[in-house]
Amino acid sequence: MTTLKQWMLAAILIICGASVFTGCTDSNGDNPVGEKNLSEKIIGKWIVADLNGDPAPTNQKTVLTFVSPTKVIGVMADCYGTAWNEDLSADVSIEGDKVTFTTKDAEERDHLVCMTVNSIDDKNICMVYDWRIFVNGEMVFQDVTQDRWERIAEDYETDVLGTWEGKRLNDESEFDDGKEHRWEFHDDGTYTFYDKVDGEWKATDDVMNDYILDGILLCTRWKANGEGAEENREWWEIESVNNGAMKWKALRLRDDGTTYTANYELVRVK
Numbered sequence: 001m002t003t004l005k006q007w008m009l010a011a012i013l014i015i016c017g018a019s020v021f022t023g024c025t026d027s028n029g030d031n032p033v034g035e036k037n038l039s040e041k042i043i044g045k046w047i048v049a050d051l052n053g054d055p056a057p058t059n060q061k062t063v064l065t066f067v068s069p070t071k072v073i074g075v076m077a078d079c080y081g082t083a084w085n086e087d088l089s090a091d092v093s094i095e096g097d098k099v100t101f102t103t104k105d106a107e108e109r110d111h112l113v114c115m116t117v118n119s120i121d122d123k124n125i126c127m128v129y130d131w132r133i134f135v136n137g138e139m140v141f142q143d144v145t146q147d148r149w150e151r152i153a154e155d156y157e158t159d160v161l162g163t164w165e166g167k168r169l170n171d172e173s174e175f176d177d178g179k180e181h182r183w184e185f186h187d188d189g190t191y192t193f194y195d196k197v198d199g200e201w202k203a204t205d206d207v208m209n210d211y212i213l214d215g216i217l218l219c220t221r222w223k224a225n226g227e228g229a230e231e232n233r234e235w236w237e238i239e240s241v242n243n244g245a246m247k248w249k250a251l252r253l254r255d256d257g258t259t260y261t262a263n264y265e266l267v268r269v270k
Contacts, residue, residue, distance in 0.1 A: 033097040039069035050148040058250035110134040152215040164265030
C-alpha cells in the first residue's frame with residue numbers, strides 16, 4: 001500500500017468540513033518537539049525522503065509546502081494512478097507534536113492523516129505517519145509508517161523552461177533507449193519531446209506530454225499516438241540547474257524489490 005499511501009500524502013491537502021474522526025492517539029507525554037517549535041520550523045517546502053528507514057523511490061515521492069502553521073499547499077499527482085495536476089490546499093491543526101489534516105476522496109470516503117513528529121530541524125523532519133480511511137464513520141483502512149522528509153531550498157519551476165538536450169548516464173532504465181533526446185518545456189505544463197531522425201531533430205506526435213514541477217520534483221506523463229497506446233508516468237528529482245546544464249536523478253524500484261539509481265544530464269539548447 002506504500003504507493004497508494006504516497007498518493008494520499010498529496011490527496012489529503014483538499015480542504016474539508018467538520019471531521020468525523022476522533023483525535024490522534026497520544027505518543028510522548030513529555031512532548032519533546034514542542035508545539036511552538038514545530039509551528040515555527042515546519043514552515044517551508046518538504047519532500048518525502050525515507051519510508052520505514054529506507055530511501056523512498058522517486059516515483060513514490062511528493063512535495064508539500066507549509067505556507068504557515070495553519071495552511072499547507074501542494075499539487076496532487078500519482079505516478080501509478082490517475083490523479084494529475086490538481087492544486088490543493090488544506091487547513092492544518094498543530095497540537096503539541098501532532099500535525100493533522102483531513103479530506104474526502106472522489107468516492108466520498110473520509111481520510112485522516114496524523115503526523116506525530118519525533119524530531120524537526122532546519123533540514124529534516126522525522127515522524128510516525130498515521131493514515132486512516134473511514135466509510136460512514138467506520139474505519140476501513142489504516143497504514144502507519146516511519147517517515148523522514150527533507151526540506152527543499154530550491155525551486156526550479158522557471159529554470160527548466162526552454163529546450164534541453166541530453167541522455168541518461170547509466171545502462172538501466174524503464175523507458176529510455178539510451179540515445180540523445182530533446183525536451184522543450186513550456187510554461188503551460190506541457191513539453192515537446194524530440195527524437196533525432198537521420199541527423200535531424202523531429203518532434204514526436206505524442207497525444208500527451210505533460211509535466212509538473214514542484215521544487216525539485218519533476219513529474220512527467222506521456223502517451224504515444226496510435227491505437228492501444230498506454231499512458232506512461234515517471235518522476236525525477238532535479239539535482240541542479242547551473243550554467244546551462246541540468247542534472248536529474250531518480251531512485252528506481254525493480255520488479256524484484258531491489259533498487260537502482262538513474263541519472264540524466266542535459267544542456268540548454270539556444
